[in-house]
Amino acid sequence: MGRRKKRLITLAGLALLILVIWWAQANLNSYTLRILNLAAINIICAMSLNLLFGFTGQFSLGHAGFMAVGAYVTGLLILPEAAKANIFILDPLTWPFTVLSAPFLVALLAGGAVAALIAVVIGFPVLRLRGDYLGIATLGFAEIVRVLANNLTTVTNGALGLKDIPPISNLWWTVGGAVIAYAVIKRIITSSYGRAFMAIRENEVAAEAMGVSLVYYKTLSFAVSAFFAGVGGGLMASLLTTINPRTFVFMLTFNILIMVVVGGLGSLTGSIVAGLILTVIMEALRPLESPMVIFGRYIPGIPGMRMVIFAIILLIAILFLKQGIFGQRELDLDAMAGLYRKARARLASGQKESGV
Amino acid sequence: MGILQAEQITMQFGGLTAVKDFCLDLKQGELAGLIGPNGAGKTTIFNMITGFYKPTSGRIYFGGRDITGLRPDKVVGLGIARTFQNIRLLANLSVLDNVMIGRHLHLSKHTTFVEGVLRLPRYRREEESMYDQAIRLLKAVGLEDVKGEKAGSLPYGQQRRLEIARALATTPQLLLLDEPAAGMNPNETKDLIEFIARIRDEFDLTILLIEHDMKVVMGVCERILVLDHGITISEGTPEVVQNDEKVITAYLGVDVDDVAAQ
Structure with missing residues (x-):
């Protein structure tokens, strides 16, 4: 497919997306909007984890930690001064956080930047580890962030967390963020630098022998991944308007990891599809936890029931789609053009055979 | 002075001495072979030269510069490329990508990550020249037709050639081939x-190769070093090495009667 044609289709797609968002913001109820916003945020985080795990081959369980960092930074920057005074009752907020404030966009970028900076600092020692050990070390990092959030009361307000965060997040921000994240990560992985990431995933020894510095590129991938996780966390803070250390428990990392695996390690579009589907399924299963009558018998609500069903759905998905929905393939314009050509060829040959 | 000097390099793993006091002076443009029975320490020497192992003692100089203990990616940058005994291709990436990764270290010298993401002109120029050079290399090794295939799906002989092409992509002065004819x-x-x-002449290379296939060793090498239990037991032209008692003993062992007679 030609470059101009591709660009045209991309622009048309974006225009369509803008129309859909515009319509959705005006017509959908707040519950549906909340789910769509959550899906977009999950997609951002899943794509960023995919860059690290699916493309660079570094198993990380620290995403909730980076999201927490982004969420707290963004939250503190967009909370009005008066609100801060109201929230921090037990221990007053320390200077300079009392006076620091920024517009939402700057706050989001700052959240991402701080997360990326922390990734660079902890990446230096931690990224020497491989496989499961790296997973455990990054999980440890996420727990440290949570414990700090619980105890650094003069910055995070401890277990009470931040509340009354201005609800600025809407589909424009979340879907916009997802589109930008997709564009940036896509460009990274299709560049020579992305090839270096994938070389590390395929064979560390060979990559190093070809002049790819393992320390540098692993840290780079880790930092970019943390940046988008931080931005996702910031969007989430403004969407939920209340954040506390319990928001960023291991379950959050786990959910995102599942989206990456179900979508396909090494497939960005897979992360998008899986992020959307799984977020919706998680919500759709909610009625299972309310009291119901089955075959005339009254069954009280069982909290956590939807997780049981969710786990079963996952088991089935992994059993039948070992490499996730897309494997390492992408469902981008080139792939769609290929499918379209194939379908037309099949249609044409079918017509010939039936003599029409 | 030659292009590569190894001065009494020794590698110990705990109590085991894998290589002891190995010395080598490679001349520019030379094609030398390293042979010896299994476990003699040949690959260990490659690993020390390319930075995967840091020698326990001794020093290695490349083009007059001390490269002892330098990280592998730095060593490649200086102009020493290698292949592996057990092929290490990027199996899920295309043949073309496998060669292009060898050019990445040159690209990253002239452009930055941010330029790459934004596809700025300087990055695009570098990427284009990277692509052209990769294609030229693939033509040189006869793999241009399969450039879109996954590297892991190639037949064995082609995988070996692809690994050499990838090493050449880093524009080395010295090429280390670890059992190129295996299998x-x-x-x-x-x-x-x-x-x-052919590639030695075409790319102006100095080559050091490890090989078990004597047809290859005797056919291309101008000088041969024989290693046994980490010690260099013989060195010289193929004829000299072939007729060296010590070499024959190392490979074939000693007749029990001979030992008794002594």
């Missing part, structure tokens, strides 16, 4: 001998 049939081996001689 090849006689026909493929014959092609390989011609291929190695």
Whole structure:
């Protein structure tokens, strides 16, 4: 497919997306909007984890930690001064956080930047580890962030967390963020630098022998991944308007990891599809936890029931789609053009055979 | 002075001495061979030269510069490329990508990550020249037709050639080949001998190779070093090495009667 044609289709797609968002913001109820916003945020985080795990081959369980960092930074920057005074009752907020404030966009970028900076600092020692050990070390990092959030009361307000965060997040921000994240990560992985990431995933020894510095590129991938996780966390803070250390428990990392695996390690579009589907399924299963009558018998609500069903759905998905929905393939314009050509060829040959 | 000097390099793993006091002076443009029974320490020497192991003692100089203990990616940057005994391709990436990764270290010298993401002109120029050079290399090794295939799906002989092409992509001055003929049939081996001689001239290389196939070693190498239990037991032209008692003993062992007679 030609470059101009591709660009045209991309622009048309974006225009369509803008129309859909515009319509959705005006017509959908707040519950549906909340789910769509959550899906977009999950997609951002899943794509960023995919860059690290699916493309660079570094198993990380620290995403909730980076999201927490982004969420707290963004939250503190967009909370009005008066609100801060109201929230921090037990221990007053320390200077300079009392006076620091920024517009939402700057706050989001700052959240991402701080997360990326922390990734660079902890990446230096931690990224020497491989496989499961790296997973455990990054999980440890996420727990440290949570414990700090619980105890650094003069910055995070401890277990009470931040509340009354201005609800600025809407589909424009979340879907916009997802589109930008997709564009940036896509460009990274299709560049020579992305090839270096994938070389590390395929064979560390060979990559190093070809002049790819393992320390540098692993840290780079880790930092970019943390940046988008931080931005996702910031969007989430403004969407939920209340954040506390319990928001960023291991379950959050786990959910995102599942989206990456179900979508396909090494497939960005897979992360998008899986992020959307799984977020919706998680919500759709909610009625299972309310009291119901089955075959005339009254069954009280069982909290956590939807997780049981969710786990079963996952088991089935992994059993039948070992490499996730897309494997390492992408469902981008080139792939769609290929499918379209194939379908037309099949249609044409079918017509010939039936003599029409 | 030669291009590579190894001065009494020794590698110990705990109590085991894998290589002891190995010395080597490679001249520019030379094609030398390293042979010896299994476990003699040949690959360990490669690993020390390319930075995967840091020698326990001794020093290595490349082009007059001390490279002892330098990280592997730095060593490649200076101009020493290698292949592996057990092929290490990027199996899920295309043949073309496998060669292009060898050019990345040159690209990253002239452009930055941010330029790459934004596809700024300087990055695009570098990427284009990277692509052209990769294609030229693939043509040189006869793999242009399969450039879109996954590297892991190639037949064995082609995988070996792809690994050499990838090493060449880093524009080395010194190429280390670790058993390039392993697993090849006689026909493929014959092609390989011609291929190695050809790339040395075409790319102006100095080559050091490890090989068990004596046809290859005797066919292309101008100088041979024989290693046994980490010690260099013989060195010289193929004829000299072939007739060296110590070499024959190392490979074939000693007749019990001879030992008794002594």
